Amino acid sequence: MTRYPLPRPHPLGIHPGYARLREGCPVARVDSPYGPAWLITRYADVAAVLTDARYSRAAATEDDGGILLNTDPPEHDRLRRLVVAHTGAAAVERLRPRAEEIATTLAKRIPAEAEFVSAFAEPYSHRVLALFVGHLVGLPAGELSPMATVLTLARVPDRERAAAFAELRRRLRSQVDDETLAVVLNIVFGGHAAVVAALGYCLLAALAEPLPSLTGDVRRIAELVEETLRLAPPGDRTLLRRTLEPVELGGRELPAGALVIPSIAAAGRDPDRPTGGPAGRHLAFGRGPHACLGMALARMELRVALQALAEHVPGLRPAVSPATLRRTCEELAVSPLAGIPIRV
Numbered sequence: 270m271t272r273y274p275l276p277r278p279h280p281l282g283i284h285p286g287y288a289r290l291r292e293g294c295p296v297a298r299v300d301s302p303y304g305p306a307w308l309i310t311r312y313a314d315v316a317a318v319l320t321d322a323r324y325s326r327a328a329a330t331e332d333d334g335g336i337l338l339n340t341d342p343p344e345h346d347r348l349r350r351l352v353v354a355h356t357g358a359a360a361v362e363r364l365r366p367r368a369e370e371i372a373t374t375l376a377k378r379i380p381a382e383a384e385f386v387s388a389f390a391e392p393y394s395h396r397v398l399a400l401f402v403g404h405l406v407g408l409p410a411g412e413l414s415p416m417a418t419v420l421t422l423a424r425v426p427d428r429e430r431a432a433a434f435a436e437l438r439r440r441l442r443s444q445v446d447d448e449t450l451a452v453v454l455n456i457v458f459g460g461h462a463a464v465v466a467a468l469g470y471c472l473l474a475a476l477a478e479p480l481p482s483l484t485g486d487v488r489r490i491a492e493l494v495e496e497t498l499r500l501a502p503p504g505d506r507t508l509l510r511r512t513l514e515p516v517e518l519g520g521r522e523l524p525a526g527a528l529v530i531p532s533i534a535a536a537g538r539d540p541d542r543p544t545g546g547p548a549g550r551h552l553a554f555g556r557g558p559h560a561c562l563g564m565a566l567a568r569m570e571l572r573v574a575l576q577a578l579a580e581h582v583p584g585l586r587p588a589v590s591p592a593t594l595r596r597t598c599e600e601l602a603v604s605p606l607a608g609i610p611i612r613v
C-alpha cells in the first residue's frame with residue numbers, strides 16, 4: 270500500500286507517484302499518519318470532496334470546536350458569517366496602499382547578502398496580517414505587535430511565545446466576544462505560514478525569468494502568482510475529511526467513517542482540470558464552505574510583494590541552487606522553505 274505523504278522533491282515540484290496514482294488509481298487506499306485513508310488525486314474528485322457535505326471536516330479532526338475550519342455546517346456557516354463580509358476583495362483593496370508601503374520599505378532594506386524569509390517574507394506577512402486583523406477587530410495594527418512573536422517561524426522560547434499569545438488574546442478580547450475571537454484567532458493562525466510559503470515559491474518562480482521584466486506588469490504578476498499556487502499549493506498536506514455516510518467516489522464505494530485526503534497539489538496538475546476562464550482554476554485555496562477566508566488578502570499580498578521586489582531589487586538572485594533548499598518541517602503542516610539565501 271502507498272505510504273502517505275509521498276516525499277517532497279524540488280520546492281516547486283511534486284512526487285511523480287501522485288501522477289501515477291491519478292492515472293491508475295485516483296481514489297487510492299493509503300497508509301497515513303492518521304491511519305488508513307483514501308488519497309484523492311483527480312481534480313474533479315477533489316473538488317467534489319470539498320463541496321459535498323457528506324465529507325465532514327469536523328469528524329476528521331479531534332478539535333472539539335471553536336476553530337472555524339474544524340466545524341461543520343450549520344455551526345460553521347454561523348461562525349463564518351461573523352467575519353466574512355470583512356474579508357473579501359473590496360475590504361482588502363483598502364489595505365493595498367499600506368501593504369505597498371510596507372513591501373517597498375522592506376524591499377529597499379534587503380542587504381547585499383540576505384536570507385529572504387527573515388529579511389522580507391516574515392516581516393511583510395506579519396505587518397500586513399496585523400493590518401487586516403486590526404481592521405477586522407477595530408484596533409490599530411501596532412496594537413497587534415505580539416502577533417509577530419506568536420507566529421514567527423524562527424525559534425522563540427516557548428515561554429516567550431506563550432506570553433505573546435496571552436497578550437495578543439487579551440488585546441483582541443477587549444474588542445470582540447468569545448465566539449468572534451475564536452474565528453479571529455483562526456484567521457491569525459491561518460494567515461501567516463501559508464503566505465510565507467507562497468512568497469518563497471513565488472520568488473523562486475519569478476527568479477526563473479528576468480525579475481525586472483515583471484515591473485509594472487500587473488497581469489503577468491497575477492498569472493505568475495496563480496500558476497505558482499497551482500503548482501505548489503502551500504496547504505496541500507493539511508486537507509482532511511471523513512465520510513459521514515457511504516459514498517461513491519471515482520468509481521469506488523467508500524464506507525461511512527472513511528478518512529479522505531483530497532490532494533490539491535495532485536489536482537492542480539491533473540491534465541483534465543478546467544483551464545482558461547477566471548484566475549484561480551486551481552484548488553490552492555480549497556473550495557466549498559471552507560474555501561480560504563484569506564484568499565483575497567493572500568492574492569493581494571503576493572502580487573504587491575512581487576511588484577515591490579521587481580521594482581526595488583531588480584538584481585535579486587538566489588545564492589544557492591533552489592533544489593538544495595529545505596523546509597521548516599516535513600510533517601502534515603504548511604511547511605515554508607526554512608531559508609532562502611539571496612544576493613541583490
Ligand code: HEM
Nearest residue numbers: 337338459460463464467504553554555559561562563567
Ligand atoms: C497563499 C496563502 C494561503 C493559502 C494557500 C491558503 C490555503 C487555504 C486552504 C486550502 C484552506 C481550506 C482548508 C480545508 O478546506 O480544509 C484555507 C482555509 C482557511 N484559511 Fe487560508 N490560505 C492562505 C492564506 C490565508 C490567509 C492570509 C488567511 C487569513 C487572513 C487565511 C485564513 C484561512 C481560514 C480562516 C480558513 C478556514 C476557513 C473556513 O473553514 O471556513 N488563509 N486556506
